[in-house]
Amino acid sequence: MFKLLLKILFTPRTVIPAGEFTGDSELEIIGKKLGEKTAKMFGRSLSIREVDSGSTNACEQELTALSNSFYDVERFGIRFVASPRHADMLMVTGAVSRNMKEALIKTYEATPEPKIVVAVGDDAIDGGIFKGSYAVSDGVDKVIPVDFKIPGDPPSPKVILGHLLKILEAVDSNKKYRG
Amino acid sequence: MNIIIWTIQILLAPALSPLFIGIVRKAKAKMQNRQGAGIFQPYRDMAKLFRKDEVISSDASWIFRFSPYAVFSVTIALGLCVPLFSSALQNSFTGDFLVVVYLVALGAFFLALSGMDAGSAFGGFGSSREMTVAALTEGGLIFSLLSLAISAKSTNLFSIASSVSSLQPVFMAPVILAFIAFIIAALAETARFPFDNPATHLELTMIHEAMILEYSGKRLALMEWAAANKFFIFMALAANLFFPWGISSGASLAAIVIGLSVLSAKILILTLFVAVLESSIAKFRLFRLPDLLFISFILSAISISLIL
């Protein structure tokens, strides 16, 4: 165990400090603005429940990468939770297959107000590469009301972070209740 | 002056406990090479939860609605019964260690009932596992505190604290053994590693989290706050019963400030120890836990026989 502790002490930090990321100062602004936005809406604390309604798991991989030591979404006060009852925001991935339609509706009903629904990935927005198939509903907004969309197949974690910022900017921070 | 001390005693646990949970999470994040949320993040989470609506299952009854209040009130009542920062509050009415153990059991009883109330599969087996672990933890918990009580010739926690501080070195071995046993039991009661993972999303690995999956809004905030309070109180017990140097005996302002800061320092050390432990070992399989709890019981029994 001590070898492990020594290794932890001497590993260099890898958290992308939002300003140095490929010389892109955009993420720095994203980070600061995200902090302010979640401060207004939810007091700098946002709980996300991820719902997989029949996706290819590509978007899930990218969402999982948000919690690693490079992107570290937890430093902004955002965390992923285990139950929709604990969540403020639902991030839905995948074109809604027939089997998952009912489950998605129940998840939506199980989330307390105020809540935001975000469709992540082209599949969730309008069916993506599966559009028109008999086995899917074309997009999440055909099943539950969607507030915002993040395009990409799959969107990279940087893109997801950036869009999260724009989403929270678009939310009317004066209204206390949604949905 | 006593009023001020009592007020601080009552409010100390609820006020400081989210801070120490935040410290645990921050330390774990640092060990994972991340930055992690700030140490005040649990306060923000709870404030947000109090501002949200609730969704309650149609299968749930008044037990579901009442349990968070019961569980949280038990932690407040516990705060009155344990020595925190000042021994000017000698409490011979509720300071008995058996009262503390059974109050904790009262909280676990209502928590387990609320897990079963909504009729979900997760809550049911979460309650089952929680009662299994709680039933076996009581032995180690009672006996580790008993060994201290025998060496201090009193079951009152305040007397134990003041007596251990004046203990000769020859009694160190039993105290150390009792401390190890108490730490094992405390980890079990507060649902930390290796008994339970408080940050897991996999229901099959949950014990405490599984019972609160149905809660939302203000009741969820109460449940999480109660868990934080329990963690704080157990760490305070470990700090003040086994390393009681620093508990102020006077009632002056300086004594209170010194007492509070020494307590915070001790709990900080224990919190960091928990964080390092959680980053180094894995959670045990459920059927390995009874072995650990019986070890706790046997260590305490050895400690008792060493004293006598």
Added chain:
Amino acid sequence: MFTAVLSQNAFFVSLSLFAAGAFGSLLLRKNDNAANWWGNLLAIAGAVSGLVSSSAVIFYNSSFSFTAASSLPLLSFSFNVDKLSAFFIFTISLIALIASIYGMGYAKHFYKKYNLGSLGFFYNAFIAGMLAVVSSSNAIFFLIVWEIMSLASYFLVIYENKEKENIKAGSLYFIMTHAGTAFIALAFLLLYSATGSFDFMVMKHNAGSIAPLTKNIIFILALIGFGTKAGIIPFHIWLPSAHPAAPSHVSALMSGVMIKTGIYMMIRIFMDIMPGTQPWWGALVLAVGAVSSLLGVLYALTEHDIKKLLAYHSIENIGIILLGLGSSLLFLSLGFKSLAMIGLVAALFHTFNHAIFKALLFLGAGSVISKTHTRNMEEYGGLIKRMPQTAVFFLVGSMAISALPPFNGFFSEWLTFQSLFSGIRSLDPSMQWMFILAAGSLAFTGGLAAACFVKAFGATFLGRPRSEEAEHAKETDIASRLGMSLLAILTLVVGFFAGKITGIFSDISGSLDVFRSVEVPFSSGVNVLRFNDGFASISMPFIFGILIASVAAVFAVVYFLAAGRKVRIARTWDCGTELDRRMEITATGFSRSIITIFSGILRPTKQIDVEYHDADMRYFPKSRTVKLEMKGIYNFYLYRPIRNSAMKFSGYFKMIQSGNVNSYIAYMFLILIILLLSLAI
């Protein structure tokens, strides 16, 4: 002396009221309603009179004795009611009072199906028998009333005789109780031969002249005999079948007070009639108590029949009472009289508390069973919405038996712990490890009992209904609810005033000759119970106050913090699947983890049978049957060897029955010659 006369008269009035109730309901048996009302009303009256009598003895120090000589030699109808007997009379009357109130409503289920006259007759005879058992002072008279009590309860066990298993349970009960009575009779015969009389007072007077070996044998015989009635392991096998079979208010009486008569006689013989014990007596009782409590609660966890679960918990609580009693005996034998008092007070207090909350639980279970027509917990569920008041009373009972503050069970377990702790502190290492193990068993028992009652309450009342019957259940009638509410209030009140009541119990223990002029090791006031050596102190009113104040404060603060938030009712979250009644946790599933952990002791077995669509190919299973069983280890290690050896010896003796008339004549001739020779010599 006014109060002595009062208590004596009240006692005999109560006995006669019970007798009148018994015979009256037999006379009224043609009319169900009349028999029910008459039997229960007179039982209530008798119980009230018993309460008056015993309270007078306890509080006004007015013990009495009464002897009516009879024409038969050695038998005299002698009663002696001192404070110890009065306490047991008080407990019996209290539980009888509430059970009769409950019975007025509950017995309506038996109208037109069974004979209510016989129910009233045996019920009143049962209670009268118990009252006589704890007050009799002559061994032959004791055996008579003991037999009345056992027979009456036997007939009550097989009362619902249309179910085959009740008859089987009754037969097992009949055999076991008479086996126990045989041991008791042997003990009394030995006492008679050593002291020359069957009268308890004379026995006590001459107890000094009994040889030590005889004392040891009497101890073992009495322990086995009265232990069979009390239900210690391994003589408990009748309890889990007999208590569920009886009607619920009778189960409450049997479990709450009848098994305590065994405890009463143990105290009477080991501490009053034959004191001056050996240390190993106390150690044996301590060991028996520890084993009974642990095994009792473990077997309770395996049950999914609600009344069997409660019956096993009775065994566990008898174990706890014996822990207190054993420590008391041990201290007496070593000369630590004031420490011994703690143990006896703890045992008596737990007897009282257990009677109250066990009766409450059985009455609650009876209400549930009468509305859902099944004893199987796997078919309950969601009853808290359909029977809300019964649920509250059952919850209070569950919290009391799990020793949770601020109820009464917590305090008597605390006292038992204190008596064991004082043993750990005061004795030398050779005895200490016994007390350490006993305290460890008590600690684990408390935790496992709480787990078991989370299971019992949760599977019965919470969640969704698991069967049609549970879905359509309704609340019980007012009489049942009245009875249960009285007991629930009593648990809280006794818990609140526990400090003061401990003073009464130390008074009762002090009345025994062996404790005369022993200083009480604690000071008990309304607020605080404090031990004189400063080791422990507790205040039940404060605990109650702190809990109520915290709950009120939290309610107020949260109300303001979360003002204006709405609550929406929706479906239970289970990952978006359709929840049916099989997706909840079951009672069996709840305790499976604990059973697996203790599988070395419990030896569960699992048998899986698979039936295939095509028996030759065996690819596609048609159905799987899983059978989970638990055979008690006492069956394997004790009863089966006894049965096998009994059969073997009978086999040997069968050889003399040759069927040949000539050999029988030869036997008679042989015996005749032997007798003539022995007469000559």
